[in-house]
Amino acid sequence: MNKLVIYGVGLIGGSFARALKAAGAVRHVVGIDRSEASVRRALELGIIDEAATEPESEAAAIRGADLVVLATPVAQTGRILQGLLPHLDAHTIVTDCGSTKADVVAAARAVLGGRIGQFVPGHPIAGRETNGPDAAIADLYIGKKFVVTALAENAPEAVERVTGAWRACGAIIHRLAPEEHDKVFASVSHLPHLLAYALVDDIAGKPHAGLLFQYAASGFRDFTRIAGSSPEMWRDISLANQAALLAELDAYMAQLVHLRERLAAGDGATLEAVYGNAQRARRQWIETIEAAEAPAPKDTAE
Amino acid sequence: MNKLVIYGVGLIGGSFARALKAAGAVRHVVGIDRSEASVRRALELGIIDEAATEPESEAAAIRGADLVVLATPVAQTGRILQGLLPHLDAHTIVTDCGSTKADVVAAARAVLGGRIGQFVPGHPIAGRETNGPDAAIADLYIGKKFVVTALAENAPEAVERVTGAWRACGAIIHRLAPEEHDKVFASVSHLPHLLAYALVDDIAGKPHAGLLFQYAASGFRDFTRIAGSSPEMWRDISLANQAALLAELDAYMAQLVHLRERLAAGDGATLEAVYGNAQRARRQWIETIEAAEAPAPKDTAE
Numbered sequence: 119m120n121k122l123v124i125y126g127v128g129l130i131g132g133s134f135a136r137a138l139k140a141a142g143a144v145r146h147v148v149g150i151d152r153s154e155a156s157v158r159r160a161l162e163l164g165i166i167d168e169a170a171t172e173p174e175s176e177a178a179a180i181r182g183a184d185l186v187v188l189a190t191p192v193a194q195t196g197r198i199l200q201g202l203l204p205h206l207d208a209h210t211i212v213t214d215c216g217s218t219k220a221d222v223v224a225a226a227r228a229v230l231g232g233r234i235g236q237f238v239p240g241h242p243i244a245g246r247e248t249n250g251p252d253a254a255i256a257d258l259y260i261g262k263k264f265v266v267t268a269l270a271e272n273a274p275e276a277v278e279r280v281t282g283a284w285r286a287c288g289a290i291i292h293r294l295a296p297e298e299h300d301k302v303f304a305s306v307s308h309l310p311h312l313l314a315y316a317l318v319d320d321i322a323g324k325p326h327a328g329l330l331f332q333y334a335a336s337g338f339r340d341f342t343r344i345a346g347s348s349p350e351m352w353r354d355i356s357l358a359n360q361a362a363l364l365a366e367l368d369a370y371m372a373q374l375v376h377l378r379e380r381l382a383a384g385d386g387a388t389l390e391a392v393y394g395n396a397q398r399a400r401r402q403w404i405e406t407i408e409a410a411e412a413p414a415p416k417d418t419a420e
Numbered sequence: 421m422n423k424l425v426i427y428g429v430g431l432i433g434g435s436f437a438r439a440l441k442a443a444g445a446v447r448h449v450v451g452i453d454r455s456e457a458s459v460r461r462a463l464e465l466g467i468i469d470e471a472a473t474e475p476e477s478e479a480a481a482i483r484g485a486d487l488v489v490l491a492t493p494v495a496q497t498g499r500i501l502q503g504l505l506p507h508l509d510a511h512t513i514v515t516d517c518g519s520t521k522a523d524v525v526a527a528a529r530a531v532l533g534g535r536i537g538q539f540v541p542g543h544p545i546a547g548r549e550t551n552g553p554d555a556a557i558a559d560l561y562i563g564k565k566f567v568v569t570a571l572a573e574n575a576p577e578a579v580e581r582v583t584g585a586w587r588a589c590g591a592i593i594h595r596l597a598p599e600e601h602d603k604v605f606a607s608v609s610h611l612p613h614l615l616a617y618a619l620v621d622d623i624a625g626k627p628h629a630g631l632l633f634q635y636a637a638s639g640f641r642d643f644t645r646i647a648g649s650s651p652e653m654w655r656d657i658s659l660a661n662q663a664a665l666l667a668e669l670d671a672y673m674a675q676l677v678h679l680r681e682r683l684a685a686g687d688g689a690t691l692e693a694v695y696g697n698a699q700r701a702r703r704q705w706i707e708t709i710e711a712a713e714a715p716a717p718k719d720t721a722e
Contacts, residue, residue, distance in 0.1 A: 243635065243637055263635070265635075292635075302628075302631060302632055302635050303635065305623060305626070305632050306623065306632050306633075306635055306636040306637075306640050307635075307636075307637070307639060307640065309619075310619065310639060310640055310643045310644075311639070312679065312683075313615060313619070313643075313676075314643060314698070315694060315695045315698040315699075316672065316675050316676055316679055316694070316698075317611075317612065317615070317672065317698075318698035318699075318701055318702050319675070319694045319695075319697050319698040319701070320671060320672055320675045321607060321608065321701070322697060322698065322701035323697075324607070326604075327701075329604060330604055330607050330608050331608075331701075331705045331708070333545065333565070333567075333594075333604050333605065333608055333609075334608040334609075334705065335545055335608075335609070337609060337612060337613070337645070337646045338608050338609065338612055339706075340642040340643070340645045340646070341612045341615075341616060341642070341643055341645070341646060342612075342698075342702055343639070343642045343643070344639045344642070344643060345695075345698045345699060345702050346699055346702055346703065346706075347699070348699075349692050349695035349696035349698075349699055350692060352691075352695050353688050353691045353692040353695060354688075356683060356688075356691050357683075357686060357688050357691070360683060360684075360686065363683065364680065364683060364684060367676070367679075367680055367683070368680075369622060370618065370619065370622055371673065371676055371677075371680070373618050373621070373622045374615075374618055374669070374673055374676075375673075377614065377618055377669075378666065378669055378670075378673070381614075381658060381659075381662060381665065381666060381669070382662075382666060384659060384662065386655050386656075386658075386659050389654075389655045389658055389659070390651050390652060390655040392617060392618070392621045393617045393621075393647075393651035393654050393655060394651035395621050395624060395625075396616070396617040396618075396619075396620035396621040396624065396644075396647045396651075397617075397620075397647060397648055397649070397650075397651055399620055399621070399623070399624035399629070399633075400620050400644055400647050400648055401648065403633045403636065404641075404648075406633070
């Protein structure tokens with residue numbers, strides 16, 4: 119493509135730009151970020167070719183763009199779309215990278231109205247514990263999933279422009295409806311984050327917290343790793359995916375009430391059955407992942 | 421010491437024997453295990469010098485031992501002590517490696533009666549995801565904690581024989597009362613295990629489990645790593661530490677009820693405060709660990 123515009127030049131947006139450049143899939147990249155230092159750094163690092171820091175340069179950047187990518191916190195989606203709509207050419211496609219989709223789609227519909235077909239929502243399943251332009255790397259998305267939650271209004275070519283770009287970054291394309299996406303990630307990502315935060319906060323609030331942390335070992339470290347994530351980002355995700363997250367939390371709390379009752383009754387057989395079922399399911403899942411990650415068997419004729 | 425007897429020649433017992441041999445701190449090691457294949461393998465690997473597989477050889481092994489270590493599931497403590505008591509010399513000290521202590525002490529008191537002073541309960545805080553004699557390594561305990569939960573009846577020399585051996589393995593000695601130990605580990609180890617098992621079992625039981633596991637990523641993998649542990653062992657630990665575990669579970673469930681109510685109310689400020697507090701507490705903990713693990717600054721005169 120000729121011109122790509124990125125809102126947010128940190129880990130997610132910056133890595134997308136680096137990967138497309140490495141693949142020779144983009145000619146010119148313009149970066150926009152609420153942090154001036156980040157845009158300057160992204161320019162220095164060669165992640166972007168041009169910085170648009172003023173409203174006038176933002177308008178000029180949007181005009182004629184092939185693809186506009188929002189790699190910003192989901193709560194900013196509506197405001198950013200409002201800013202770019204007056205300058206949006208009919209051929210330009212806009213996409214996003216948000217961890218929640220139903221709320222992003224609702225915000226986009228409210229702002230874009232009849233032009234919603236130009237917005238193709240998506241979510242790359244990749245991340246690291248670092249952030250900012252310096253964290254951006256060209257191979258972040260290789261072998262990772264990109265979930266496109268296409269809308270009925272999206273033309274096949276619009277969807278293809280987005281998925282084609284992610285494919286060029288090395289990502290594997292998956293398709294889910296926005297609501298389905300949010301239910302899945304409430305279960306395997308948003309709920310675990312809430313649970314890990316809750317446990318560390320619970321322990322930190324006890325009078326003997328210092329003694330407890332002194333004996334916490336590697337199992338605790340892994341279990342709570344996700345509680346090291348950004349509180350602001352996870353506050354936004356929790357609220358954006360409130361309904362699905364509440365449903366998952368309720369199911370989990372019902373499971374805990376059941377286990378508590380069995381533990382109080384000294385029912386070792388049920389505890390072992392639940393633990394054993396979890397161990398088996400997890401082992402099967404890991405084996406599936408490892409089989410998918412293993413290199414394909416070599417052609418015997420080679 | 422002259423003679424060491426180990427019940428259980430797997431990861432924990434085998435590594436203890438290997439470490440003492442590497443330190444030149446033991447002359448002769450006898451191994452006892454309910455699995456004959458394990459004792460044979462431990463003998464082959466040079467972890468033990470002698471295998472005691474029959475009641476007669478077990479009796480002979482116990483007689484004259486300086487130290488007897490139980491590295492077996494906690495539920496077997498009473499039965500093993502019953503078997504060795506008739507052959508126990510007055511100078512022999514018995515210790516254990518169990519993850520729970522109040523139940524082990526109760527079982528030992530019930531069996532040993534007036535000779536309880538010869539039993540010094542302990543818990544080495546180390547482990548790996550592998551098991552059996554082949555997993556045993558000499559440096560498993562280097563820099564790890566050994567918690568001794570000494571009893572009022574233990575003579576200082578009895579405690580020193582146990583802690584001295586663990587110090588020779590490279591462990592750092594900590595002291596807690598048995599009940600204190602159990603509360604601490606209910607909080608930072610037993611509860612996290614139950615929570616991880618509960619989550620994976622909950623997800624595995626959903627009709628769309630396959631879809632969910634397909635999108636589970638590295639955060640989920642770390643969060644649930646401890647759900648890969650032995651269900652039998654964790655059933656025993658859960659039951660052995662029932663009271664402390666129930667208390668921790670109740671505190672955690674109260675925390676979840678509070679967070680659920682705040683999430684339902686759309687109270688982003690409270691969510692962010694809880695998440696932020698957890699992130700800060702965890703970061704502080706990691707920094708403390710890393711400072712403790714960092715090599716001491718070099719002498720400038722070097």
